[in-house]
Amino acid sequence: MTKWNRREWLAFVAAVGACRQRPEERTTTALALEEFEPNSSLRVPESTVERAMFPVIDFHCHTTWSAVPLGADGGEGFGERVDFLGNPEELLAVMERKNVELMVNLTGGVGDGLEQTLERFDRAHPGRFLSFTEPSWNAVERDDFPQFQAEQLERSQKLGANGLKLTKTLGLYLRERVTTGPLIAVDDPRFDPMWETAAGLGLPIAIHVSDPDAFFLPTDRHNERYEELSNHPDWSFYGQDFPTKAELLEARNRVFERHPSTQFVALHVGNHSEDLDDVASWLDRFPNMNVEIGARIGELGRQPRRAKRFFDSYQDRILFGTDAIPPPLGNETPQQIFSDELYEIYYRFLETEDEYFDYAPAPVPPQGRWRIDGLGLSESILKKVYRDNAARLLEII
Template structure:
């Protein structure tokens, strides 16, 4: 019954760079492409999307295929990141191999490295133990990214609710009820705090490497925690992908966060084409309209995703009305700097 002002935004105010999309998926060196570049460009042009950064660009032959099909076919509209060879992590000499692969990936056209939450939660050693995020086998990889000026986008952990019991006290009970395999409660999974601490040790060990910690530092529910890490690690940045639902339910705190870290926050959505399991991330015009409404207006109590049911939790969000100076940085300026796109 609430009656409040509603701002209709057709597209974001400025041409944006979406630093966090998934327009290809790798199975070894084989790639899957859910949508053609032409299909994506049609939506991009209608949504004022200047560039999409495809984080899951694979490795080896798959990476080369992704770069050829997107980046080189449509210059300045797509950029592709590479991924580690998790399948080789237990082979002798992996540390040097993976470090060397970063240089090869850059030569093949990769602009950065993507770390999925597999590290710390699913990748296992030869004895069946989970490989830790700060395992020293990855140090040559992090160092190579720093030397080659390739930013690392890293997803560690998940919403805090995913580590809690799936019961009536869990604010994401419906989401986890639909996807019980997303829960990391029990078994031999580390805690949320253990994962974040391990990530922090990596960032501290490699000050020359730029880390874009995805999903608002993987702890959007606790911006004080994220702020403390940003203050401590000057080589840490964050994106807002798939977290406007979290940011928008704490609008005053979020507005202060954007003001203080306006040079360290990047626009991202975690968008994926035809993502039936991820309605809050489905690549469509409505998704970008919601992000723009959150960032550009002070509208109250609106849906945070273009989904028929609450995809994450039963709440609504509020806009934070950023000024033009900050909007330009978040929409494209900070990404330009980190990706080396400024002439």
């Protein structure tokens, strides 16, 4: 046994004590988390994929956004006035360079807002932009809402909408008196005519329910998306009267089950890319469910072997999307800004076997401090994911 003199013993005790100190009590020179930008020492191949191998349908974009907040009064309903986020000519230039055939604008609005969207994008540039409509949430208090919303969908399709988009408003924000009262469940029966009408009209539904797992956990030092949630505290759904994430997804899955003729595209890998076994089990149970990968390559790419098996198994039901929002910068995360670089990262992830690269064009990854590996998908799978799966749902030849 080592024999220590008194001075050595005291130094040992002090060291043990320092280890036991809580982080906030440590007195060492600490680097602020947001200042930590380590450069990787790894020397591995780095590819640039300037153009996708096949023409791309980006199934998840936002070239317009509702200008009227949910529940705002003043005679205009939610989504009935839109902000234009993109200049079509500028977007088309990026699309040409990146081999993007078509952008699907999911948040096209409704009523007058939808009309403005279609005029500026879809009709001005046929074959390059398609827009989805959104529910008229401000009408949810009306006794005749189920019928009204079903008919509204028919009107929207006549105007030129190509699908229906549900944001996470449903389940997390929409309440009995629009913005007040109890939350309305995702599978509330008053929406049944809407789901069924979409099926009858052949309109696919892009649906976003819940959010990443980390957004339903406390924003503390154990939360792997601590920086993101600290920058956007309103993105946390931990506490208050929010349902759990599992409850939200179960309600959504009951909708899939009750409406087997309706085609659903569950955005963001069904919002559970943290657990691909879970998503796979839903795809097995619901033949009318598809998924889209926008803003989730950070999750897929940190489990590349599991993700590649997922693409192999569900190659006919995975759609390419970026969740891109054109500048100017708003509240969105940097990874979402529409740019050449954004597309190059997605292409690199899908097409190459590059290792350990950033999943977003920013010095610090916005979702969490990790890097991703490429999947190196086969040409036949790439063709389906980039274009064919979306073309089938959108009935584009």
